[in-house]
Amino acid sequence: MTRNSVFESALLEFIRYLTNVRQVSEHTISNYQRDLTRFIDFLTHQRLSSWEQVDAGHIRFFSAFLKRQNLSGKSIQRNLSACRSLFSYLNKEGLCKTNPAQAVSAPKADRKLPGTFDADQINALLDFTPEDWIDFRDKAIMELFYSSGLRLSELVSLNIQNLDLKSGQLVVTGKGNKTRALPIGRHALKAIEEWMLHRPLDAEHALFTTQQGQRLKQRSVQLRLKHWAMKQGITGNLHPHKLRHSFASHMLESSSDLRAVQELLGHEDISTTQIYTHLDFQHLAQVYDTAHPRARRSKK
Structure with a gap:
């Protein structure tokens, strides 16, 4: 399915903003690009056509989708953080009035007990x-x-x-x-x-x-x-x-x-x-x- 041009255009502008204004590292840019591309693919498959249509239910559904893809709790947290940052940018640019990702909590990351000796x-x-x-x-x-x-x-x-x-x-x-x-x-x-x-x-x-x-x-x-x-x-x-x-x-x-x-x-x-x-x-x-x-x- 072809990506929605509205979503893809906004993502490109957001990445430019992070690169030129925020001047974040290349590694962080790469993470945002990957996570948010996955997000807009998800929105496209949900047959959404504008940012105003995205609500908290879609974000929770996206989180559940990531869980089914066997992403770790830490990775899901990173994806949702990227979504919150994106919507914050969209709010500032007047492209969206709300931040539906703000109220959605990621599943807790697994915390494994480090190895011990008896x-x-x-x-x-x-x-x-x-x-x-x-x-x-x-x-x-x-x-x-x-x-x-x-x-x-x-x-x-x-x-x-x-x-x-x-x-x-x-x-x-x-x-x-x-x-x-x-x-x-x-x-x-x-x-x-x-x-x-x-x-x-x-x-x-x-x-x-x-x-x-x-x-x-x-x-x-x-x-x-x-x-x-x-x-x-x-x-x-x-x-x-x-x-x-x-x-x-x-x-x-x-x-x-x-x-x-x-x-x-x-x-x-x-x-x-x-x-x-x-x-x-x-x-x-x-x-x-x-x-x-x-x-x-x-x-x-």
């Missing part, structure tokens, strides 16, 4: 006796990742003054430059204390450094984790975020306290934490020491 795999990874300074450093890094659920950026930015080893706490600066205080588990505390004995004396303030005393880079941490996964016989891709995900998953399995894990991970929105599970809320203070498999303090 407790036995974590224990196998961390069950080694350090032999030199780099072993002590790496063990402290991995223990801390799993102990406190840190992001990679948070770990490499840690300074010595961020830690209070006596009370077993550390302060990290996360996304949005927001800080949060976290407990450190018994195994991680021991590993950090041992690393401090081997840390270069003339090192800068960074907690984790190279042998020359310079702050460790993110890429170096990633490579060291891959090294230890291979050396310890751990199958699966070991990366910093996988240790963070394992921390969150194991905490929720043991405690069922979603709010507590949200605070520990530094998530702004609890829906981000809900990718791990849907569980009832309990009290934060009891969770860490009683639930985390490597956080229990030894009795003195």
